[in-house]
Amino acid sequence: MTxxxxxxxxxxxFTRALRAAGVRVTQDRATSFLTASAIVGLHDPExxxxxxxxxxxxxxxxxxxxxxxxxxxxxxxxxLPRTIxxxxxxxxAAPLPxxxxxxxxxxxxxxxxxxxxxxxxxILRHRxxxxxxxxxxxxxxxxxxxxxxxAPLRRAARHTPxxxxxxxxxxxxxxxxxxxxxxxxxxxxxxxxxxxxxxLLVDVSASMRxxxxxxxxxxxxxxxxxxxVEVFTLGTRLTRITTALRTADPDRAxxxxxxxxxxxxxxxxxxxxxxxxxxxWGARGMARGAVVVVFSDGWERGDAALLGGQMARLxxxxxxxxxxxxxxxxxxxxxxxxxxxxxLPHCDDFIAGHSLRSFEQVLEVVASA
Amino acid sequence: MNxxxxxxxxxxxTGYLSDSALATVTFLAGEMQRPLLLEGEPGTxxxxxxxxxxxxxxxxxxxxxxxxxxDATQALYDWDFPRQILHLRxxxxxxxxxxxxxxxxxxxxxxxxxxxxxxxxxxxxESPAVLLIDEVDRADDExxxxxxxxxxxxxxxxxxxxxxxxxxxxxxxxxxxxxxELHDALKRRCLYHWIDHPGLEREVAIVRSREPDVPxxxxxxxxxxxxxxxxxxxxKPPGVAETLDWARALQRLGASELDLEQAANTLGAVxxxxxxxxxxxxxxxxxxxx
Numbered sequence: 001m002t003x004x005x006x007x008x009x010x011x012x013x014f015t016r017a018l019r020a021a022g023v024r025v026t027q028d029r030a031t032s033f034l035t036a037s038a039i040v041g042l043h044d045p046e047x048x049x050x051x052x053x054x055x056x057x058x059x060x061x062x063x064x065x066x067x068x069x070x071x072x073x074x075x076x077x078x079x080l081p082r083t084i085x086x087x088x089x090x091x092x093a094a095p096l097p098x099x100x101x102x103x104x105x106x107x108x109x110x111x112x113x114x115x116x117x118x119x120x121x122x123i124l125r126h127r128x129x130x131x132x133x134x135x136x137x138x139x140x141x142x143x144x145x146x147x148x149x150x151a152p153l154r155r156a157a158r159h160t161p162x163x164x165x166x167x168x169x170x171x172x173x174x175x176x177x178x179x180x181x182x183x184x185x186x187x188x189x190x191x192x193x194x195x196x197x198x199x200l201l202v203d204v205s206a207s208m209r210x211x212x213x214x215x216x217x218x219x220x221x222x223x224x225x226x227x228x229v230e231v232f233t234l235g236t237r238l239t240r241i242t243t244a245l246r247t248a249d250p251d252r253a254x255x256x257x258x259x260x261x262x263x264x265x266x267x268x269x270x271x272x273x274x275x276x277x278x279x280x281w282g283a284r285g286m287a288r289g290a291v292v293v294v295f296s297d298g299w300e301r302g303d304a305a306l307l308g309g310q311m312a313r314l315x316x317x318x319x320x321x322x323x324x325x326x327x328x329x330x331x332x333x334x335x336x337x338x339x340x341x342x343x344l345p346h347c348d349d350f351i352a353g354h355s356l357r358s359f360e361q362v363l364e365v366v367a368s369a
Numbered sequence: 370m371n372x373x374x375x376x377x378x379x380x381x382x383t384g385y386l387s388d389s390a391l392a393t394v395t396f397l398a399g400e401m402q403r404p405l406l407l408e409g410e411p412g413t414x415x416x417x418x419x420x421x422x423x424x425x426x427x428x429x430x431x432x433x434x435x436x437x438x439x440d441a442t443q444a445l446y447d448w449d450f451p452r453q454i455l456h457l458r459x460x461x462x463x464x465x466x467x468x469x470x471x472x473x474x475x476x477x478x479x480x481x482x483x484x485x486x487x488x489x490x491x492x493x494x495e496s497p498a499v500l501l502i503d504e505v506d507r508a509d510d511e512x513x514x515x516x517x518x519x520x521x522x523x524x525x526x527x528x529x530x531x532x533x534x535x536x537x538x539x540x541x542x543x544x545x546x547x548x549x550e551l552h553d554a555l556k557r558r559c560l561y562h563w564i565d566h567p568g569l570e571r572e573v574a575i576v577r578s579r580e581p582d583v584p585x586x587x588x589x590x591x592x593x594x595x596x597x598x599x600x601x602x603x604x605k606p607p608g609v610a611e612t613l614d615w616a617r618a619l620q621r622l623g624a625s626e627l628d629l630e631q632a633a634n635t636l637g638a639v640x641x642x643x644x645x646x647x648x649x650x651x652x653x654x655x656x657x658x659x
Contacts, residue, residue: 029557032401036560039400040373040393047373050393054560058553059408063563157438242550275602283604285548313604 130210151227203296300339308342409564412608
């Protein structure tokens, strides 16, 4: 720590650096951090480190980042710029889905442009996402955004009043009490419903690259329904991106998710990452009774036996396991790769995921699970 | 306790061996009067810390086990309905002439003696106390919101009796196994700490202090095997609790050293899944062959 900066500034600068690194540090947390540091004493870096971990972090993901930033901020700062990072606000405007450059057919009436876009949209529904150019992708993005997924439902423990079903003794009696004991209307009830949890696991390895963007947009629409939805990316490691995808604007959400994922377009170790998911999250309840959707082509570099074993575990935990494979929709596709062969016995559904049409089917399968 | 070191020493006297980070956080929680939110693998001593804290301060440990669907009546208070009815009947019988004053009768119904204090209310009334809110991740969002209110005001209002406020805020320890993400508002109220599995030396020390009858050589061997197992991707990696169980089991069988036969017979103390058994046997073979 340098002498020319007062300690408050250095500590607050650290919280800003932490925020810039993606840890959500609110004002009250920063204040708690200052209080805690003052209590343990600023002369003791070890204690300040602990105080910061306790007040600024809220989970293992944040802890990892915290360690990195702490090291950079309070460690050897010789090569670091000594400026305090500014608050970063990325305002990414959502681009309007325009199919063609308007200058190109400037003479034509607006009607034609709309009609052209409409017919193109219909064709796009069936086109393979991987083969689209930039302009078509923009339309597709808007179309994905316009999807309205429904969350699957499960039976809840509580009863709700209903027209038919079993007799609700309590409400019937209460009703007749209001009539001074005269028999009144017979009330009925049934078990209510609650949204069932959906867990989405998106393979972001190199072989899935052409589809990753569209698939993440699809998961974004599901997250935005407000139902209990969790999203993870698989590749060489497991990353939870649910929080990032809660951002309303899809483009900003994807940028945030991209910041989180360290193994973008890397290798595939499905078995190991699936194991990590089951160990860290799944077995503790996240996958229990949930609808789990895996978006992957099943190209496994690692041990296919491990993958099969982990899928069996997942199958036992989850209410329904849906495997979405982009190649499934292509002509002449046969599920013969080692990974897919190991996986298939443990899946309830094995469906295509290469075009908007197939995405709609995926949402349908999830909603009716 | 005026420093993290003092906290660590006090914890050590109860048999709870903490590292400096945990001691510092515990110290801070006391100084800032904030709840302590502990997360970590099962069996790393989250609940045990609350027990140790209660022992240090010589105050009661009040435990609230959370579960899905828990609501305020199970955490705060409830009225003892059967006894209230009985009381009413007694009043009726005692005043046969019908001179029972309805308002008086009603007032006597909501008396202190018909109040069933549940853990949170007890903690507020009996403070100083240690309130352990165990596995808070199992409860619902609504319950978290309710906790948030209690943990920030340290007071609860009972319509029939008035507000109950704690003279001294109780020491609160929340534990979570991360089956679900807690609400950020609740996390912000708390000091957060992730408890990891202890290192080799510290775990040996924990076994020695908790189970003084276990021979030193056996304790070390057991810990070595368990630590090895944690790197073996078991379905359920053993926690410190399992280490203690195993050491205890072996000691009861009269073992002074870990041998293959007795280890195999007592595997149930460490391994909780059939799939894990093979891996554990494999590790045992390898380690004991050395």
